[in-house]
Amino acid sequence: MLYVDVEKRLAEFSLVVRHAFPPGITAVFGPSGSGKSTLLNLIAGLLLPDRGTIRLGERVFVGEGTKPLPPEMRRVGYVLQAGFLFPHMTVWQNIAYGIRRRIRPDDPEIRPLLEVTRLPPLLGRKPHTLSGGERQRVALVRALATQPDVLLLDEPFANLDQTLKEDLYATLLELVAMRPIPVLLVTHDPEERDRLAEDVLFLERGRASQNPRWKPRRDSLWKPHASADARPASSAPEAPSSSPSPFSLSSP
Numbered sequence: 001m002l003y004v005d006v007e008k009r010l011a012e013f014s015l016v017v018r019h020a021f022p023p024g025i026t027a028v029f030g031p032s033g034s035g036k037s038t039l040l041n042l043i044a045g046l047l048l049p050d051r052g053t054i055r056l057g058e059r060v061f062v063g064e065g066t067k068p069l070p071p072e073m074r075r076v077g078y079v080l081q082a083g084f085l086f087p088h089m090t091v092w093q094n095i096a097y098g099i100r101r102r103i104r105p106d107d108p109e110i111r112p113l114l115e116v117t118r119l120p121p122l123l124g125r126k127p128h129t130l131s132g133g134e135r136q137r138v139a140l141v142r143a144l145a146t147q148p149d150v151l152l153l154d155e156p157f158a159n160l161d162q163t164l165k166e167d168l169y170a171t172l173l174e175l176v177a178m179r180p181i182p183v184l185l186v187t188h189d190p191e192e193r194d195r196l197a198e199d200v201l202f203l204e205r206g207r208a209s210q211n212p213r214w215k216p217r218r219d220s221l222w223k224p225h226a227s228a229d230a231r232p233a234s235s236a237p238e239a240p241s242s243s244p245s246p247f248s249l250s251s252p
């Protein structure tokens with residue numbers, strides 16, 4: 001479980017988020033400029049909060065009285081809208097980059113990722129020869145190949161046509177089923193939110209509220225996964241006063 005309880009002053013308002021993210025996909029949904037990317041950057045360690053705590057289980061990313069964990073030690077995978085790939089490297093070199101040990105496409109932890117995303121025929125290609133959807137598949141595998149404990153997706157499907165999106169939705173869900181970790185999916189698109197998310201964090205001018213009326217839709221694509229038992233009955237920020245706060249650093 002990823003716990004976020006932070007404040008960050010921005011140009012026109014403060015981002016104030018107090019939320020627990022269980023394994024599975026949580027959509028981070030809100031209008032442009034509401035603080036969605038800032039939240040992801042705080043979790044990734046690219047920005048530091050003015051106050052508060054971010055921790056994954058007992059592993060403190062940032063917290064009062066402790067030195068912030070640098071981004072490279074957080075085990076966070078990050079995929080951006082443009083699906084940035086190094087242009088001079090092949091698909092395989094892009095995927096292997098950032099993994100500290102030598103890996104091969106048929107290594108047992110890599111091969112299933114490549115197969116689900118149908119990348120094996122493309123491994124020798126350079127990014128400029130790929131379609132937008134193929135590039136996003138590479139970016140997803142690259143993020144997951146590092147075996148992250150949290151996956152951050154910042155509008156990874158924007159600017160793709162509907163057929164490609166559908167294809168990538170299915171791929172993402174297969175990947176998440178293979179590695180049940182908290183996944184934060186930033187999106188503007190209510191359809192995408194409702195098809196993919198198990199939970200939604202609504203943001204508006206930096207303020208977060210769980211919409212109590214939001215429920216996964218009947219045609220939602222996600223299926224409860226093995227770790228579903230680990231999900232709390234509700235990931236709403238308010239814990240009953242009789243139980244320890246999920247945000248307390250000393251809680252299990």
Ligand SMILES: Nc1ncnc2c1ncn2[C@@H]1O[C@H](COP(=O)(O)OP(=O)(O)OP(=O)(O)O)[C@@H](O)[C@H]1O
Pocket residue numbers: 009010011012030031032033034035036037038039
């Ligand atoms: N480092 C910063 N310092 C101060 N203000 C910032 C900083 N970065 C972003 N902002 C401002 O904070 C607000 C939130 O920006 P952010 O990029 O997080 O929004 P967003 O919801 O991701 O928007 P979009 O959907 O357009 O990408 C914006 O008003 C932005 O101008």
